[in-house]
Amino acid sequence: MTVLVVVLLAAAGLAVWAVGKAREANEYFAAGHRAGPWLAGLAGTAAAVSGFTFVGGPGLFLVAGVGSLWLILSAPFTGALQCWVVGERVVEDRPDRPITVPELLQHQLGGRSVRAVAAVAVLVGCVASLAVQARAAAVLGETFLRLDGWLTAAIVMLAITTYTAAGGMRAGLLADAVQGGVMALVAVGLAGAALAAAGGPLAAIDTLTAKRPELLGAFGSFEPGRAASLYLLFALGPLAQPHYVQKFFFLRRRTDLRQLPAVLTGALAAMLALWFGVGLAGTALQAEGRITVNRPDELAPHVMTLLGPWAVLLAGVAVLAAMMSTAASFLNLAAAAVTRDLPAAAGRASSGVGTARWVTVATAAAATVLGVGSDRAVAWLGIAGWGFFTAALLPVVALGLAWPLCRPAPAAAAIAAGALVDLVLELSRAHLPAAVEPGLAGAAAGALVLVVGSFCSRLAGPTTASLARTARSPRR
Amino acid sequence: MAFIGVALAIGYLGLAVFAPTLLLAALPVAMGAGCALAASRRSRRRGATLFTVWLAVGLVGAWWWRSHPATGLGWVIAMLFLLPLPIVPWLYAAWFGERS
Numbered sequence: 001m002t003v004l005v006v007v008l009l010a011a012a013g014l015a016v017w018a019v020g021k022a023r024e025a026n027e028y029f030a031a032g033h034r035a036g037p038w039l040a041g042l043a044g045t046a047a048a049v050s051g052f053t054f055v056g057g058p059g060l061f062l063v064a065g066v067g068s069l070w071l072i073l074s075a076p077f078t079g080a081l082q083c084w085v086v087g088e089r090v091v092e093d094r095p096d097r098p099i100t101v102p103e104l105l106q107h108q109l110g111g112r113s114v115r116a117v118a119a120v121a122v123l124v125g126c127v128a129s130l131a132v133q134a135r136a137a138a139v140l141g142e143t144f145l146r147l148d149g150w151l152t153a154a155i156v157m158l159a160i161t162t163y164t165a166a167g168g169m170r171a172g173l174l175a176d177a178v179q180g181g182v183m184a185l186v187a188v189g190l191a192g193a194a195l196a197a198a199g200g201p202l203a204a205i206d207t208l209t210a211k212r213p214e215l216l217g218a219f220g221s222f223e224p225g226r227a228a229s230l231y232l233l234f235a236l237g238p239l240a241q242p243h244y245v246q247k248f249f250f251l252r253r254r255t256d257l258r259q260l261p262a263v264l265t266g267a268l269a270a271m272l273a274l275w276f277g278v279g280l281a282g283t284a285l286q287a288e289g290r291i292t293v294n295r296p297d298e299l300a301p302h303v304m305t306l307l308g309p310w311a312v313l314l315a316g317v318a319v320l321a322a323m324m325s326t327a328a329s330f331l332n333l334a335a336a337a338v339t340r341d342l343p344a345a346a347g348r349a350s351s352g353v354g355t356a357r358w359v360t361v362a363t364a365a366a367a368t369v370l371g372v373g374s375d376r377a378v379a380w381l382g383i384a385g386w387g388f389f390t391a392a393l394l395p396v397v398a399l400g401l402a403w404p405l406c407r408p409a410p411a412a413a414a415i416a417a418g419a420l421v422d423l424v425l426e427l428s429r430a431h432l433p434a435a436v437e438p439g440l441a442g443a444a445a446g447a448l449v450l451v452v453g454s455f456c457s458r459l460a461g462p463t464t465a466s467l468a469r470t471a472r473s474p475r476r
Numbered sequence: 477m478a479f480i481g482v483a484l485a486i487g488y489l490g491l492a493v494f495a496p497t498l499l500l501a502a503l504p505v506a507m508g509a510g511c512a513l514a515a516s517r518r519s520r521r522r523g524a525t526l527f528t529v530w531l532a533v534g535l536v537g538a539w540w541w542r543s544h545p546a547t548g549l550g551w552v553i554a555m556l557f558l559l560p561l562p563i564v565p566w567l568y569a570a571w572f573g574e575r576s
Contacts, residue, residue: 076561080568228535
């Protein structure tokens with residue numbers, strides 16, 4: 001409880017510091033384009049790594065073994081891939097550049113429809129992804145801190161909302177970068193301690209080879225096709241996650257991109273050490289009967305309890321940092337979608353930073369109710385949120401921004417089709433073939449709509465929007 | 477570019493539903509094609525080729541050692557995770573200047 005009180009006080013202090021500095025949209029939504037590669041890289045990685053990684057990852061290792069690692073095996077190249085495919089199209093050396101993903105799409109493709117549909121997709125996905133953080137906070141309270149799940153989720157979301165509503169990403173960038181550094185250090189330390197408690201990595205592997213060999217090998221308990229599908233989802237998915245793309249809006253100048261992948265990759269690899277280390281060690285400890293786990297999400301908390309109070313405290317801090325950094329980004333993105341993108345798509349002026357603060361509060365409340373009320377494990381909630389953004393935005397971000405013939409109306413239709421297919425398949429996930437990931441299937445459907453629609457539009461002749469786009473020639 | 481996008485979309489849907497095991501074999505081709513697609517308006521394509529070859533070797537090894545508990549895990553961690561970890565950011569930084 002002391003940790004939560006300290007976090008609340010720190011959040012209040014940060015809010016007081018930032019509230020006067022974030023009066024303009026550029027400051028509130030893009031941190032005034034002040035970040036260099038280190039700040040943007042640490043903050044971006046902190047926003048990317050959530051409770052999903054710290055609570056859900058080790059739990060998924062308990063269920064799927066090495067199969068769970070296929071979600072994170074693409075980590076060595078996703079930083080460079082993001083900079084190459086998205087960052088180099090986003091970061092421009094001029095002050096009036098786009099500061100949200102829907103705005104970027106309108107800027108590059110022309111037409112207000114694509115901005116409107118993208119804003120709705122971002123809003124829905126942000127609320128769903130925020131629910132994952134609220135759910136992880138409840139798990140944190142129930143298992144790490146021995147507190148009521150609702151109470152913990154409410155306090156954590158209140159703390160995040162306080163500084164995010166007051167200071168936007170001007171406060172969020174600084175908090176995220178500090179949280180990212182803490183998470184990286186703590187993750188490596190806890191992974192090492194957990195593996196040491198299991199007798200070292202080789203002893204843990206020997207234990208599992210003897211008692212649960214089905215979790216080892218190259219794919220664990222996953223079918224190779226399912227592992228490949230998850231690999232693809234998490235290799236390409238970062239291109240379409242708005243909280244990943246958001247870090248490019250923070251950068252000062254285009255040349256900052258050169259060093260960004262190194263910072264992103266190093267920080268991410270350090271944080272993912274916890275997934276592998278605690279997952280492997282905890283599963284071995286459970287196989288030996290040294291810990292008893294009723295639900296997968298309980299694996300990490302029980303390993304920390306075994307290590308001692310210091311580990312519980314550090315893990316609690318790391319999980320809190322992970323949730324807060326990710327949730328701050330989602331809250332800010334949702335506020336931008338409601339107060340900036342939707343009004344602009346309707347041809348009206350932005351609602352201003354004051355309204356954005358209230359939208360931030362309302363979004364946090366809705367996500368808390370949704371997340372704590374859900375009975376799905378954190379890992380599967382996380383995959384569902386990730387898949388939604390992948391389905392909705394991957395075709396337009398990866399293909400649409402690079403393809404000169406892409407038209408705005410088909411791009412808007414592709415976003416809607418991808419999101420819809422993902423939602424329908426997600427609801428019937430239990431009946432799907434193992435290798436079908438709703439997020440990827442949605443993205444595939446969206447890509448087909450984008451290409452076919454753009455060709456049909458082209459046959460029908462140039463549209464006003466495409467002519468306007470050609471005149472502006474914003475592409476590089 | 478549109479052809480590659482459509483081929484990737486239809487290929488994924490078809491393989492995931494009807495031949496999921498082949499998805500693993502198609503993965504390096506799909507990722508390589510995706511990189512080529514992303515690079516189609518840039519000057520560099522050798523990165524896509526290098527990436528495809530590395531991923532193909534990694535996945536062939538994973539398939540080969542899929543039933544070997546320790547060796548399978550070791551291969552996946554070493555070949556698919558640790559090996560590219562320092563190389564990819566370094567390559568990006570080295571080629572960034574040329575692209576700019």
